[in-house]
Amino acid sequence: MKMMRMINLVRGSVMKIHGLSRASRCLAAEGGVRGLSSSSGPRVCIVGGGPAGFYTAQQLLKARQDAAVDVYERLPVPFGLVRFGVAPDHPEVKNVINTFTQTAQHERCSFHGNVNVGKDVTIDELRQAYHAVVLSYGAEGNRSMGISGEDLPGVFSAKDFVGWYNGLPSNKELRPDLSCETAVILGQGNVALDVARILLAPVEMLKETDITQNALEALAGSKVRRVLIVGRRGPLQIACTIKELREMVNLPNTRADMLPADFEGIAEALKDLPRPRKRLTELMMKAAKEGGDDKAEKCWGFRFFRSPVEVIAGADGKRATGIRLALNKLEGSGESARAEVTGQLEDVDCGLIISSIGYKSIPIDPAVPFDPRRAIVPNEMGRVQDTAGLYCSGWVKRGPTGVIATTMNDSFDTARVLIQDMEAGKLDLSVNKPGAQAITALLQTRGVRTVLFSHWEKINAEEEKRGKFLGKPREKLLDVDEMLKIAWS
Amino acid sequence: MCACALRMFLQRAAVMRTAAHQAFSQTRAFPRCVTGSYTHSRGINTLTSSLRAEEKVTVHFLNRDGKRITVKALTGESLLDVVVNNDLDIDGFGACEGTLACSTCHLIFEEAVYKKLGAVSDEEMDMLDLAYGLTDTSRLGCQVCLRKDLDGMILRVPDMISDARADSEKESSTAPPKV
Numbered sequence: 001m002k003m004m005r006m007i008n009l010v011r012g013s014v015m016k017i018h019g020l021s022r023a024s025r026c027l028a029a030e031g032g033v034r035g036l037s038s039s040s041g042p043r044v045c046i047v048g049g050g051p052a053g054f055y056t057a058q059q060l061l062k063a064r065q066d067a068a069v070d071v072y073e074r075l076p077v078p079f080g081l082v083r084f085g086v087a088p089d090h091p092e093v094k095n096v097i098n099t100f101t102q103t104a105q106h107e108r109c110s111f112h113g114n115v116n117v118g119k120d121v122t123i124d125e126l127r128q129a130y131h132a133v134v135l136s137y138g139a140e141g142n143r144s145m146g147i148s149g150e151d152l153p154g155v156f157s158a159k160d161f162v163g164w165y166n167g168l169p170s171n172k173e174l175r176p177d178l179s180c181e182t183a184v185i186l187g188q189g190n191v192a193l194d195v196a197r198i199l200l201a202p203v204e205m206l207k208e209t210d211i212t213q214n215a216l217e218a219l220a221g222s223k224v225r226r227v228l229i230v231g232r233r234g235p236l237q238i239a240c241t242i243k244e245l246r247e248m249v250n251l252p253n254t255r256a257d258m259l260p261a262d263f264e265g266i267a268e269a270l271k272d273l274p275r276p277r278k279r280l281t282e283l284m285m286k287a288a289k290e291g292g293d294d295k296a297e298k299c300w301g302f303r304f305f306r307s308p309v310e311v312i313a314g315a316d317g318k319r320a321t322g323i324r325l326a327l328n329k330l331e332g333s334g335e336s337a338r339a340e341v342t343g344q345l346e347d348v349d350c351g352l353i354i355s356s357i358g359y360k361s362i363p364i365d366p367a368v369p370f371d372p373r374r375a376i377v378p379n380e381m382g383r384v385q386d387t388a389g390l391y392c393s394g395w396v397k398r399g400p401t402g403v404i405a406t407t408m409n410d411s412f413d414t415a416r417v418l419i420q421d422m423e424a425g426k427l428d429l430s431v432n433k434p435g436a437q438a439i440t441a442l443l444q445t446r447g448v449r450t451v452l453f454s455h456w457e458k459i460n461a462e463e464e465k466r467g468k469f470l471g472k473p474r475e476k477l478l479d480v481d482e483m484l485k486i487a488w489s
Numbered sequence: 490m491c492a493c494a495l496r497m498f499l500q501r502a503a504v505m506r507t508a509a510h511q512a513f514s515q516t517r518a519f520p521r522c523v524t525g526s527y528t529h530s531r532g533i534n535t536l537t538s539s540l541r542a543e544e545k546v547t548v549h550f551l552n553r554d555g556k557r558i559t560v561k562a563l564t565g566e567s568l569l570d571v572v573v574n575n576d577l578d579i580d581g582f583g584a585c586e587g588t589l590a591c592s593t594c595h596l597i598f599e600e601a602v603y604k605k606l607g608a609v610s611d612e613e614m615d616m617l618d619l620a621y622g623l624t625d626t627s628r629l630g631c632q633v634c635l636r637k638d639l640d641g642m643i644l645r646v647p648d649m650i651s652d653a654r655a656d657s658e659k660e661s662s663t664a665p666p667k668v
Contacts, residue, residue: 059580092588099584243615276618403619405591408581409649 041066042422043435045126047117047364048136049073050080052394054100055408056134059415061106064422068108070130070436072121075169076113076451076483077459078104080138082404083476084168087194088209089201091473096404104453110436113451114484120448121439123365127389129438131427132418135368135377135384135392136411139359139400145186149311150355153177154320158191158356165198165215167476169483172214177319178222180351184323186308187356188231189239190403195354196227197247200254200298210467210474224352226257227300232307232339234330235266235284236273242280248300249283255292257301263288269333305329306346307339311353322349359400374399382414389427391418455487462486546635549643552579557643564637568630568644569594579646587631589613592620594630597645602626606633622647 044060046053049071057069077083079097086093104111115121117137126133142157144150156176163171183199185192198206203220211219231238249256263285270278284302292299305328312322325346328339361377363370369385371378376399377392384390393414394407402410421427440450459477466475477483544564548571551557558578562571569583572594585591589612598606603626609617613632620627627647 055581090590092585092590095586095588095590096584098586241615242618243612246611246615276623279614279618403591405581405584405593408584408593412580 040432041068042131042427042429043067043129043433044069044418045130045133045435045439046071046136047123047126047133048080048138048394048396049075049078049111049113050136050138050394051082051096051100051404051407052136052138052396052411053080053134054078054103055411056136056393056415057109058099058103059412060418061103061108063415063419068435069110070439071104071109071111072115072117072126072439073111073113074116074137076456076480076487078111078113078453078456084163084166085191086166087162087198088165088211089197089205091209093404111451111453111456112436112440113456113487115443115448115450118364120443120446123367123390125442126439129434129436131422131429131431131433132389132391134414134418135364135390135396136394137361137364137396139361139375139395141360141362141375143355143358143360145308145355145357147308147310149313149320152311152313152320153318154180154351155311155353155355158185158187158195158354159359161195161354162191165211165219167210167212167478169478169480172212172478176218176352178218178224178352181223182226182228182348182350183224183352183354184348184350185227185229185354185356187239187358188229188302189356190241190244192229192354192356193240193244193248195356196229196300197244197251199224199227200251200300202252208471210472210476212476212478213470214478225298228303228348228350229300230303230306230308230325232305232328233337234304235263235281235302236269236277236333237330237335237337238280238284238302242276242283245280245283245287249287249292251298251300253293253296254298254300255294255296256287257291257299258284258288259301259303260288262302262304305339307341308355309345312347319351320353321351322347323353359395361396361400382410382417383421449488451484451487458489459483459486544637546637546640548635548639549641550577550579551643551645552577553646553648562635564635566635568596568633568635571635572630581649582646583631589616589629589631592616592629593649595620595622595627595647596630596633597622597624597647598626598628599643600626602639602642603628605638620647621650 042064044067046057046069053071053073057071060067060069071078079100082094082097082100103109117123117126123133142159149155154177156174160171160174161176164174164176178199185195198211198219199222203216206219207216266281266285270281273281303325306325307328308323309326310324311320312324313319314321325348327342327344327346329342331338331340360375362375368390369378369387370376377396378385379392379397382391382393382397384392391414393411395401397414398410422429443450460474463474463476467473469475477486545561546564547559547561548568549557549559550572560571560575560577562575566574567587569587571577572579572582581593584593587594595617606628609628610632613629617623617627617629620629630644
């Protein structure tokens, strides 16, 4: 690839994205449907244009020089939770978009946005057009707390709250009321900490990120000054990680407010902990002990051994004004410790309740097996149970936990299994499959037009242009119709 | 301040900074999609490497498949630079492009070599803590720069499974439903 090196020399600061096969790495091409009708190589369809979809595509393209991969996505815009989940003040985490962009622009890959698989086209229709189909559509549902009052105004899932400040079209009307002093977050994972941090971060810092303008304005007018992050077990079971905890501790004009009782016995347990857990616990204890500047206007704290049992409504019964928590005790220790009820209850006044207890996958098509208890597609190492030629990767395969790198590894695993099946003859590659041409034609008869990667690039350019005007990296479009108008302009 | 330390300083500043940095560092170079703070760091590398006399250092990578890859690289380059610049076939290496937002550039050093390396910052330690197969001689490749006295070192690329966040979150989600 001498040409690539020459271009790099000339343009000194171009980064070569590592990850694609050296031989097949090529110049960025038009993101259209490639004219591969004469290709006899394997054609793979990927459902979902987030990290799982793109990492699976990447690995497939690298492993088979004759494979063509098409990525289908429901929204007009790609990248899934990298765009809609990663916090606005974590732009480095979004660097993976660069490698996904390279994948989408690969000559053997094409992106098709605005396609609702399960509604516009069925899984069976995709399986007819492709040698293999990979489900990478993630987890768009939400685990519910299962308590009364959960549907009252003032109670939100973290998924929706995060979607709101990150510009997910379906959350644009959320309009959370931020006029209360105290917010309570249930759950203590990194998503919970992201929400807490966005609620308490100085607006001066947020206004330079890609947070949506309407969220920024709402946060600028927010009266929330105190955020409690509640977990049903103890400090040694907390699910968040140290980077996110450190960011809370370092928040300007904010102090930590925790209960010493929650930390009884923790100091003694420190010496036996593995280094990561030990450092995390030490930082937590330091924050609990030192608190911070008493003059700080805002505060946050963990509350341990507490489970939500009821959302308390105000006198008019129309909105949440508090939450009732059950106090727990711990049976066992370490990662497998269990929370047991004690019978004691505690009421906390608050006007904003955010439940951050996990996302949940939903079934996409009746033809696809689904395990409702675990909320995943049943599979063995990525091969969907009892369904030849159907695979899965990412959260829909393993459950909604882990960071992007976790999904990356998982997607690579699924891709390898698929390649193995190709090479072992488990997929009949002797049959020619029409791929995207057939599906695009079928969608057209149903009045569905796809958004190609080059169309997304127009949306991208428009968002960056609007962002520049506001001093932000981008101002996300919130409306699907507006996205489509710009995409096809 | 040597080129590598300068670049490290800039990278750490980049981590602390908000996305305003990203807007600033975007070079509209071909392909137009390539953005991010790594591009900025690469620009610094190119600049500073032309200011120094280039010195070659030999580095051996012991890959996950057991194969040894030997490369000659320049002093001042980070180990992430070395992997990227030499197109080494290491799956998923450097996902966040050297901004201390992941642990995919995790490398295991020989003990004697590890001791020669500088102190580990809190930011690096925080991400290293999440790496699968963490050892006492582990470092993140994007934070270690080549020097003459590291010539001939052997680096082991650890196996890549989920990082600690997946494990800890998995525990919570498989914990029994509350009563």
